[in-house]
Amino acid sequence: MSSQDGTLFLWITNRERLWRFVRTELLPCWGLRHAATWWWLKLDGQGLKPVTPLESAHRHPFEALLLLRPTASQPPSNGASDVPRPEAPP
Numbered sequence: 694m695s696s697q698d699g700t701l702f703l704w705i706t707n708r709e710r711l712w713r714f715v716r717t718e719l720l721p722c723w724g725l726r727h728a729a730t731w732w733w734l735k736l737d738g739q740g741l742k743p744v745t746p747l748e749s750a751h752r753h754p755f756e757a758l759l760l761l762r763p764t765a766s767q768p769p770s771n772g773a774s775d776v777p778r779p780e781a782p783p
Contacts, residue, residue, distance in 0.1 A: 701725060701761040707753045715759070726764040730757050 705711060720726065735744045735754045743754035 697763050697765070699763065700728070703759040703761060705757050705759055707756060720761065723761075724764055725761040727759060728762040729760040731760065732757055 703715070705715060733756050735756070736742065737744055745752045745754045747754060
């Protein structure tokens with residue numbers, strides 16, 4: 694990132710392995726920290742209800758857009774960042 698006050702937006706699916714990679718490898722390697730998460734709720738063609746139930750164990754009707762910022766300090770000693778696990782949005 695070219696600026697300490699820049700923001701990187703990262704779209705991410707709900708695969709736990711991908712979230713773990715972002716948390717433990719990508720963000721520490723790139724010197725970034727999690728600033729916020731925006732949730733995209735996928736609705737049916739009429740825009741009235743989620744395409745799958747929110748409680749579905751296999752397919753979630755939402756995905757995340759992570760807002761990432763440069764970190765001014767060293768990454769956590771365990772190498773993990775503060776990106777939350779993929780769960781239903783609040």
